[in-house]
Amino acid sequence: MSVQEVPTRPRWLRELFVPTHWSFLLGPVAVIAFVVLLLTGVVLTFFYQPSTELVEYDGSAALYAGRELPAAFSSVVTIEEDVPGGLLLRRVHRAASYLFVAALLLHALRVLLAGAFRGRRFVNYLVGLVLLALALALGWTGQNLVYDVVTGSSVRIGYTIAASIPYVGTELADLVFAGPDVDDVVARLFWLHVLLLPVAFLLGLAAHLWLVVSHRHTVLPRRRDTDGRWLVAVPTGVGLRSRAAQLVALVCALLVLAATLVPFGDVTHIGPFLPGVAGNDMYPDWYLFPMEGAILLLPAVDVTVLGATITNPLLGGVLLPAALGGAALLWPLLEALFRRRSPAEQDLSEHPFHAPVRVAFVALLVTVTVLLSLGAASDVIAQVIGAPVATVIRVLRASLVVAPPVLALLAYWYARRRSRQQPA
Amino acid sequence: MTGVRPGAAGDRLRRPVPVGVGAVAAALLVAFVAGVFLDWPTSALGLALTGALLAVAVVVGQVRGPVARELVWPDERCPGDAPVATAAAAAVATPVRRRWVLGGLGGLGVGALTGVGLLAWSGRDGGPVTAWRRGVHLVTAEGQRIRAADVPVGGFGTVWPEGSVRADLSAVVLVRLATQEAQPPTVLDWVVGDRIVAYSKICTHAGCPVGLYQEDTDSLFCPCHQATFDAARGAVPTFGPASRPLPQLPLGVDGDGFLVATDGFPTPIGPVRG
Ligand code: HEM
Ligand code: FES
Numbered sequence: 001m002s003v004q005e006v007p008t009r010p011r012w013l014r015e016l017f018v019p020t021h022w023s024f025l026l027g028p029v030a031v032i033a034f035v036v037l038l039l040t041g042v043v044l045t046f047f048y049q050p051s052t053e054l055v056e057y058d059g060s061a062a063l064y065a066g067r068e069l070p071a072a073f074s075s076v077v078t079i080e081e082d083v084p085g086g087l088l089l090r091r092v093h094r095a096a097s098y099l100f101v102a103a104l105l106l107h108a109l110r111v112l113l114a115g116a117f118r119g120r121r122f123v124n125y126l127v128g129l130v131l132l133a134l135a136l137a138l139g140w141t142g143q144n145l146v147y148d149v150v151t152g153s154s155v156r157i158g159y160t161i162a163a164s165i166p167y168v169g170t171e172l173a174d175l176v177f178a179g180p181d182v183d184d185v186v187a188r189l190f191w192l193h194v195l196l197l198p199v200a201f202l203l204g205l206a207a208h209l210w211l212v213v214s215h216r217h218t219v220l221p222r223r224r225d226t227d228g229r230w231l232v233a234v235p236t237g238v239g240l241r242s243r244a245a246q247l248v249a250l251v252c253a254l255l256v257l258a259a260t261l262v263p264f265g266d267v268t269h270i271g272p273f274l275p276g277v278a279g280n281d282m283y284p285d286w287y288l289f290p291m292e293g294a295i296l297l298l299p300a301v302d303v304t305v306l307g308a309t310i311t312n313p314l315l316g317g318v319l320l321p322a323a324l325g326g327a328a329l330l331w332p333l334l335e336a337l338f339r340r341r342s343p344a345e346q347d348l349s350e351h352p353f354h355a356p357v358r359v360a361f362v363a364l365l366v367t368v369t370v371l372l373s374l375g376a377a378s379d380v381i382a383q384v385i386g387a388p389v390a391t392v393i394r395v396l397r398a399s400l401v402v403a404p405p406v407l408a409l410l411a412y413w414y415a416r417r418r419s420r421q422q423p424a
Numbered sequence: 425m426t427g428v429r430p431g432a433a434g435d436r437l438r439r440p441v442p443v444g445v446g447a448v449a450a451a452l453l454v455a456f457v458a459g460v461f462l463d464w465p466t467s468a469l470g471l472a473l474t475g476a477l478l479a480v481a482v483v484v485g486q487v488r489g490p491v492a493r494e495l496v497w498p499d500e501r502c503p504g505d506a507p508v509a510t511a512a513a514a515a516v517a518t519p520v521r522r523r524w525v526l527g528g529l530g531g532l533g534v535g536a537l538t539g540v541g542l543l544a545w546s547g548r549d550g551g552p553v554t555a556w557r558r559g560v561h562l563v564t565a566e567g568q569r570i571r572a573a574d575v576p577v578g579g580f581g582t583v584w585p586e587g588s589v590r591a592d593l594s595a596v597v598l599v600r601l602a603t604q605e606a607q608p609p610t611v612l613d614w615v616v617g618d619r620i621v622a623y624s625k626i627c628t629h630a631g632c633p634v635g636l637y638q639e640d641t642d643s644l645f646c647p648c649h650q651a652t653f654d655a656a657r658g659a660v661p662t663f664g665p666a667s668r669p670l671p672q673l674p675l676g677v678d679g680d681g682f683l684v685a686t687d688g689f690p691t692p693i694g695p696v697r698g
């Protein structure tokens with residue numbers, strides 16, 4: 001048959017929704033989760049009060065009956081207890097935020113491993129990195145709206161990290177956080193979370209998707225034909241809308257089911273933020289673990305050069321994340337220098353094994369991120385294995401130096417062996 | 425040519441939509457909406473909505489057809505589209521775009537520099553201000569003054585400057601050392617009865633409240649990132665990511681035996697700034 005017979009479904013859908021490999025669906029899943037976040041977020045905004053003033057709680061939660069609570073926390077308790085379906089709504093918002101960030105991270109990993117950042121797609125890779133940063137900011141500002149015990153410390157840490165930047169840090173931090181007093185911050189975070197960041201993300205997303213369509217999605221190589229040319233898989237367009245709708249329904253069902261079964265972000269056990277109070281198990285949401293772990297694992301540093309004081313929060317909260325992000329950002333440029341391919345070949349979704357150095361690089365990034373995340377949970381690890389926290393921290397510090405290069409080498413060796421067995 | 429023949433008419437139901445499933449979806453959806461108004465428990469609401477969405481997934485998934493087909497690449501993709509390689513070549517070098525990009529980057533750079541300059545020019549403050557002054561009494565969260573004799577071994581957790589209870593950045597830990605007398609670098613003039621010391625509660629690492637006092641080692645411990653301070657030796661950090669001691673509050677006793685600050689903190693409290 002001839003190619004001409006194939007119906008041309010909307011081209012944008014064929015480029016954005018490519019069900020020829022499951023990993024191509026990670027981006028769409030993130031978009032679906034984002035839409036769920038927008039919808040649930042708008043409804044939450046009707047009931048949430050971005051204020052830290054103390055009010056007397058008069059809702060039906062027995063635990064807080066008659067107590068003075070910060071208005072923000074009180075409104076969250078009201079959403080949970082007295083708004084019909086409010087508990088489910090909050091949990092779906094939080095579950096969707098987890099799926100959103102997880103899908104984005106995995107999507108970025110897929111793009112890296114498959115070399116989908118090469119050639120003209122580099123611009124869109126940069127847009128994607130910006131979107132990832134915006135997503136983390138959305139999550140951080142969101143979880144602090146609750147104004148529970150964790151918020152107090154979380155906001156302080158955020159302020160400290162911003163203020164640790166030499167020369168301009170304090171001014172920058174005051175600009176974003178309205179000062180080190182936790183009370184003043186919540187209104188700022190609210191507008192960032194419900195207006196500024198979502199709009200920024202939407203604009204970035206529009207640019208990202210437009211670029212995907214105009215650059216075209218990479219194609220999945222199947223095998224060589226007898227002439228040595230590639231046979232690739234592309235969507236036919238038939239039944240594509242139906243499959244896309246099915247994915248939307250399934251993702252939503254998954255989120256609602258998860259929210260029904262798991263008490264995501266339950267506030268009744270944590271309690272409101274009150275000055276001077278600290279809990280023993282205070283953790284940010286999981287996707288902030290790498291940064292939290294970085295400032296925990298890196299040693300105490302305090303040196304002044306040229307009037308700039310370099311401290312642990314600067315190293316772990318600013319420079320290390322910047323280094324990881326910068327490495328991801330620069331990698332495509334390095335590849336463009338050392339691993340040239342024809343423009344046409346860059347449209348193939350590569351099998352990772354055929355780029356062993358890239359696999360090693362990704363292994364390095366992932367190992368560092370995972371070890372840093374473990375660092376944030378070092379007291380839990382200590383409890384579980386029954387060792388002193390200090391020991392766990394020392395072991396993790398040592399692993400942070402040793403493990404990434406070792407695992408990168410192992411990954412390189414394994415990928416090279418596999419690519420020798422199945423040459424491209 | 426290995427193309428797979430797609431359905432000639434595009435999307436088409438492979439078999440009649442199972443009416444039953446559609447009805448179930450509608451019923452569950454109605455149940456969910458009714459449940460919201462009738463204030464059903466969360467689990468009932470959640471399960472109804474999950475069921476409705478799953479049924480919807482089944483219904484919309486009825487349209488089937490070959491999803492993917494194989495093509496020889498890079499020679500052919502769908503009709504009407506430029507071959508991939510041509511599109512790539514066209515996108516690579518467009519001088520106008522390059523000029524835009526460079527201009528944009530330049531603009532961003534100028535903007536960033538201006539911003540940094542403005543921020544740096546807007547001046548620095550001397551760090552967070554606390555309510556501690558000479559003659560301000562230490563009080564509990566309930567506002568009660570504290571007699572030196574009443575401070576238990578271990579300590580009082582958090583105490584506040586009188587008149588500013590729960591002023592976040594003024595929080596102080598008051599400790600009666602359990603195992604030893606205070607030693608330098610603790611400022612001994614600011615210690616009451618050899619063992620009662622007071623330090624800022626704001627961790628010098630990243631600003632969490634220093635939560636725990638461990639009696640067996642006389643150390644203060646921050647739950648956020650495990651910074652540990654030696655309360656008997658001027659709260660110098662002994663483990664973890666904090667680089668500076670917790671500032672010591674000059675402590676004294678007034679004529680009636682109540683604890684009082686004899687001055688403000690000697691150094692700025694809280695984390696170091698860049
Ligand atoms: C797009 C990415 C978004 C992410 C990752 C995100 C994440 C979060 C998180 C983690 C929370 C804390 C959840 C909780 O404990 O209940 C939260 C709360 C909240 N979000 Fe979002 N959100 C997003 C978008 C939005 C949007 C677009 C809006 C509004 C237009 C919104 C409005 C709210 C409100 C009002 C709260 C506080 C209510 C509460 O905690 O119950 N969010 N968000
Ligand atoms: S804030 Fe206390 S250890 Fe980090």
